[in-house]
Structures are given as structure tokens and as C-alpha cells.
Amino acid sequence: MRTLGELKTGDQAKVIGLTGGGSSYRRKLLAMGLTPATVLEVLRMAPMGDPVEIRIRGCNLSLRREEASLVNVEVL
Numbered sequence: 001m002r003t004l005g006e007l008k009t010g011d012q013a014k015v016i017g018l019t020g021g022g023s024s025y026r027r028k029l030l031a032m033g034l035t036p037a038t039v040l041e042v043l044r045m046a047p048m049g050d051p052v053e054i055r056i057r058g059c060n061l062s063l064r065r066e067e068a069s070l071v072n073v074e075v076l
Helices: 023-031
Strands: 012-018 037-045 052-055 060-062 073-075
Touching: 012 023
Parallel strands: none
Antiparallel strands: 012 037, 012 073, 037 052, 052 060
């Protein structure tokens, strides 16, 4: 199992779950569509790897590396 922050551009993965962070922050990530079994694709990363842009449920979403490290994924 890896975290979203470890993926590279073009990787596709399935969300396994969220770890760490406060409960309000976890709810925020869930509200943005990062729910278990959802498939996402890493579209691009900034030159220093922060932020990460992903496509999930037909929407593009940017996450800071710290935020992405809270999302456990299974690479497809």
C-alpha cells in the first residue's frame, strides 16, 4: 500500500482509505471525493512535487503533498 503523495504523473490508483489528520480535515477530503474504492489519476506535479493535481470523479483537484500523504492508495 502506498500513499497518494508517493505516486508519479500518469499513475492510476484506487483509494483504500485515509490515515492521520484531524476528523474535520478527513471529512473535507471525503467531501472532495476521496472516498474508498474511488479511482484517481495523477495528472501532474509541480517541479518540487508540491502540489499534486489529480483527476477524480471527472474533476481536477490539487492537493498539497502533506494532504496527499494522508490518502492510502492501491496502484492499478
